[in-house]
Amino acid sequence: MDYLQALLIAIIEGLTEYLPVSSTGHMIFLSSYFGIQNDDFVKLFQVSIQFGAILAVVVLYWRKFFDFSKFNFFIKLACAVIPALILGKLFDDKIEAVLGNPIPIAIVLILGGIVLLFIDNHFQNPTIIQEEDITIKKAVTIGFWQCLAMMPGTSRSAASIIGGMQQGLSRQAAAEFSFFLAVPTMLAVTCYSVFLKTYETSQMKGYELILKSDENIKIFLIGNIVAFIVAVLAIKFFIEIIKKYGFKPWGWYRIIVGSFLLIYFTYLK
Template identity: 75%
Template sequence: MTTLQAILIAIVEGLTEYLPVSSTAHMIFTSSYFGIQDQDFVKLFQVAIQFGAILAVVVLYWKKFFDFKKINFYIKLAAAVIPALVLGKIFDDMIDEVLGKPIPIACMLIVGGIVLLFIDRYFKNPIVHSEEEISVKKAVVIGFWQCLAMMPGTSRSAASIIGGMQQKLTREAAAEFSFFLAVPTMLAVTVYSVFLKTFEHSGLKGYELLKQQPENLGLFLLGNAIAFVVAIIAIKFFIGVIKKYGFKPWGYYRIFAGIILLVYFTYNS
């Protein structure tokens, strides 16, 4: 992977991590276009640079994350992330298998886009307007909804936002809780990928891949820095769009992008 490829993939991650469009799908498509998707370091890079996007949420909502008097906030996040930790470990091998298949991921983009076109109409009369009003039970239910994103192309953000709206959260509150939930979820995935997971082709752990080539660690740090900056911009933009337009713009985008990518990879596979 070249420096330019790393920069472009990191920009894609930062732009799409918190949007309901599937950052994983977009990074896979970008890497596949470059012809590097099968490389173990690239697969690690795609997961590890999510750490930069995580920091973006922590910085933007630092008062929320560092208000240690409100212990319920941490309890809700811990409870909500448990389903993803358990099911993610169980289905890890199956997820890896799908990650190398762009066509079904493009199909999931289209399906998810269709869902987003109707979500505002389906979930009406929300009664929960802020994180403080979310119960632990609701948080756990949203955590199970988030697990739908284990199918690449679904979008962790979209799944958890839909789960929030199903639990009577306003779309703004659902989006913000999705941001908060991303922090422990993506942190766990990053730590697992770097320190515990053995990658199939090389047989190496993530940290061993970082040391395998002299430039790998530099690309890792650069990718996280870029993802951090771009994610801050994307989060502010996303909140503004859903307040004004709801989720339809993202639904149309997913359908359009999914069709284009489906055609491209069908004729170039």
């Protein structure tokens, strides 16, 4: 992976991590197009640059994350992330096996898009506007919804937002709680990928792959910085879009992109 490829992947991560369009799916398609998707460092890079996206949420909502008087907020996030931690560990190998096959990911993109076309009409009477009104039980339920995103192409953001709306949250409240929940979820995945996971081809830990060369270190740092900057802009953009138009534009986007990629990888590649 060269610097241009890393830059493009980081931009895609920053743009799509918090949008309901599947950042993993987009990065896999881009890596497949470049012919680098089977490289261990590329797999690590795609996960580790989520750290930059995590910082975007912490910076934008810093009052929330550094207000330690609101202990319930942290309890809710801790409870909500437990399902993803357990199921993610149990199904890690199966998830990685799917990552190398873009066809099912394209299909999931399309199916998820169809769901988003109708989601606004289905949940029209929210009862929860503020995060403070979300109970621990509802937070855990949203955490289970988030686990649907273990199938690449689903979108962690889409799954947790739909879960939030199903639990009575408004569009904005569901989106913001999805952002908050992403921080412990992606931090855990990133730490596991960098410090604990041994990659099959190289038989190296993630941090060993990063430290293997000066170029890998530079690519890792550049990727996280770019992902952070782009994610800050994407979060602000997304909130404004769902306030005005809801989720239908993202549904059409997923259907169009998924259909194009399905045709490309089935007939053209």
